[in-house]
Amino acid sequence: MSALSSKIDQLSEAVPVTQGNYPCLILNADYQPLSYFPLSLWSWQDAVKAVFLDRVNVIDHYEQCVRSPSFEMQMPSVVALKDYVPQNRSPAFTRFNLFLRDGFKCSYCGSPHELTFDHVIPRRLGGKTSWKNIVAACSSCNLKKGGRLPREARMHPRLPPKQPSMHELQSQGRRFPPNHLHESWLDYLYWDVELKA
């Protein structure tokens, strides 16, 4: 048995010195998170295994250690993949991604409150439930527009709805970061956010 595989076997005996989950943020080889939604996280077990397999560089770590009979290491909190993973998937058509595309604002009036979904071409006229026909809309605009076409209601979405690229969603994602962040993740989630004067 090689030293590496015996080390990986011993991972099953390894335990954190203190209780906790210790999720690890995964960055692509360009140091951008592999994904924002959901945020790319691994369990500490997967992160430590990837370190042993030499697939990642450890960028930052928790104070806490993981220990087994043969090794002890600080648990990684941020790792970067050594090999770049191309990001050319198309984003899932989900409520969250749709709100994200539209910036969590009504596509008609810009209000961030009471957001719902509007079929730009109403369903009764054959409008599909798709990226190209659904926009975020506040409930009062939704009610006002009713089952009418944009030109009948004189209400047009600010931007024509379309399927966003992964890149577009990712850059929107930076403006709406998730809630639970370990402090060592912040630099990698925020470094390219515009600074406010």
Ligand SMILES: [Zn+2]
């Ligand atoms: Zn509105």
